[in-house]
Amino acid sequence: MRRFAAVLLILAACSNVTTPTAPQKAASGEDFEIENTLFATYNVISGPAGRRDWDRFKELFAPGARLISVRDGKTEVMTPEEFQAKSKPYFDEHGFFERPTSNKIERYKDVAHVYSVYESRHASNDAEPFTRGVNSFQLVKLNGRWMVQTILWEE
Secondary structure (H helix, E strand, O other), X not given: OHHHHHHHHHHXXXXXXXXXXXXXXXXXXXXXXXXXXXXXXXXXHOEOOOOOOHHHHHHOEEEEEEEEEEEOOEEEEEOHHHHHHHHHHHHHHOOEEEEEEEEEEEEEOOEEEEEEEEEEEOOOOOOOOOEEEEEEEEEEEEOOEEEEEEEEEEO
């Protein structure tokens, strides 16, 4: 009897391990558009040392947009133009490749929030990132297009 009970316990434990999980919900067309805006933002600031497409960068942002860096318990709030002025000298001299490792999208009508964990590298083929962090994107849908309203980040 004890042997039978032990076998039942083992089978019960194994059945929990092998039970398939529920399928993930398919991304909607809206989520796809939101992610495209997000990836465009990452792509426009990433690249080898040298020029960035700052006109494209500005097109991704809604009127009144802000970029907010959190460091050492302090925030720095910038417009896209101020971010460009501050970042351009660094990007002119250094390679910088930032890419998301995971994104979580939450959306209600024309407002979306994306919690995006990222890694940054000096070269696209660097084995390890030199830093990791999180970007909190707030997007709004204006005139049928998703645009970045705010990016809040901390390395």
